[in-house]
Amino acid sequence: MTPKSLELIKCVVLLIFGYIAFGFLSPFGKKSLMSISAFTLQAYRNWLSVPLLFVYAAVVDRKDFWKSFNMETILRCGLVGILSIVGCQQLYLVALSYATAVQAAALFLLALVWTGLYMMIFKGEPVSVLKIIGSILCIAGAILFAGIADFSVESSDELIGCGIVVVCTILYSVYLVKTKDIIKDTPVASMTFWVFATGSFFSLGCLYDYEQFNVTTYSLDLWISLFLTSIVGTAIPYCTINYAITHVSPFLSGIFFPLELVTVMVLAYFVLDEIPGLEEAIGTVCVLLGLVLVTIQDYRESKKSTKMEDDSSLSMDKIHNEKSHLLG
Numbered sequence: 001m002t003p004k005s006l007e008l009i010k011c012v013v014l015l016i017f018g019y020i021a022f023g024f025l026s027p028f029g030k031k032s033l034m035s036i037s038a039f040t041l042q043a044y045r046n047w048l049s050v051p052l053l054f055v056y057a058a059v060v061d062r063k064d065f066w067k068s069f070n071m072e073t074i075l076r077c078g079l080v081g082i083l084s085i086v087g088c089q090q091l092y093l094v095a096l097s098y099a100t101a102v103q104a105a106a107l108f109l110l111a112l113v114w115t116g117l118y119m120m121i122f123k124g125e126p127v128s129v130l131k132i133i134g135s136i137l138c139i140a141g142a143i144l145f146a147g148i149a150d151f152s153v154e155s156s157d158e159l160i161g162c163g164i165v166v167v168c169t170i171l172y173s174v175y176l177v178k179t180k181d182i183i184k185d186t187p188v189a190s191m192t193f194w195v196f197a198t199g200s201f202f203s204l205g206c207l208y209d210y211e212q213f214n215v216t217t218y219s220l221d222l223w224i225s226l227f228l229t230s231i232v233g234t235a236i237p238y239c240t241i242n243y244a245i246t247h248v249s250p251f252l253s254g255i256f257f258p259l260e261l262v263t264v265m266v267l268a269y270f271v272l273d274e275i276p277g278l279e280e281a282i283g284t285v286c287v288l289l290g291l292v293l294v295t296i297q298d299y300r301e302s303k304k305s306t307k308m309e310d311d312s313s314l315s316m317d318k319i320h321n322e323k324s325h326l327l328g
Contacts, residue, residue, distance in 0.1 A: 011244040015256045018240030023263025025233030026101035027271045029093060032225040038093040040212040041229065043203035046085065048230035049238070050196050056239045057189040068190040077191050080175065081198025088171040089199070091164055099161025100274050102284075105264040106141070107165040109257065109287050113138045114173035116294050134293030141286030144279045188242045196238075258288050 032041050057065045068074075096104050113135045120131065186194075206212070261284065268274040276284070 022237035077194035085199030095164035137290030144283030
């Protein structure tokens with residue numbers, strides 16, 4: 001087996017493991033919110049994740065990690081941290097206070113749709129029928145999840161939560177689009193550490209509500225939920241998925257994304273007694289099918305781009321060889 005094949009297998013295993021681990025965030029995050037506030041939970045996510053991410057960056061990036069200890073890198077990654085940690089992640093936990101874990105996880109997939117639409121409209125990517133159909137299916141699934149047709153008092157909180165998640169997806173799509181421009185040459189592992197370090201700094205503001213951090217009142221059940229939310233549902237996915245997506249195609253990295261939603265649905269049933277209704281089931285199918293269509297089109301475009309680069313490289317080599325022959 002070639003080194004390239006071994007690397008591919010490793011990345012596939014990391015993607016599967018990472019997305020399943022990511023599925024622990026919503027159900028156990030919502031369970032934690034039954035005892036502490038969304039701001040306190042985000043503080044714990046940051047503070048518990050940073051030590052693990054520090055070790056991960058030091059091992060993976062080695063010398064490049066220590067080179068990232070400069071003001072320019074810290075400020076660039078800090079901007080990403082404000083957008084991702086302080087904005088998107090914090091809002092997502094607030095949304096979990098209202099929406100169900102399954103609703104929040106499913107709606108968050110819309111971030112990939114907004115990113116695709118943004119790239120088509122503003123970055124000149126080819127307009128694709130598959131992407132448009134996939135986007136429509138995802139939006140239709142989101143409407144079903146949010147229960148737009150039901151304005152009863154019982155569903156108002158869930159409607160608010162779903163609306164906040166949609167805002168999160170817009171912020172996250174901006175994060176996906178702008179991250180490469182902001183971090184430039186910073187290695188992924190180092191960037192991830194500094195992003196969470198920035199979030200940890202801003203989370204110090206939560207200490208004003210010191211009663212929330214009275215750990216003597218925490219039950220064992222809450223500590224387990226905090227661990228599963230912060231380490232399993234946050235730090236591990238960021239380590240595994242971020243590594244894998246830098247070594248495989250967009251198609252391969254995207255095709256495993258639904259594993260997160262499946263994990264959320266299973267855990268939410270056992271941990272929170274959340275039983276999806278018919279509308280949520282149909283919405284899930286729409287979102288997943290739409291995501292598959294968008295991912296397939298991304299793969300086609302990526303493959304076409306690679307072929308064009310290879311053809312261009314071959315042409316340049318041919319010209320170079322002809323020049324060498326004439327000069328010889």
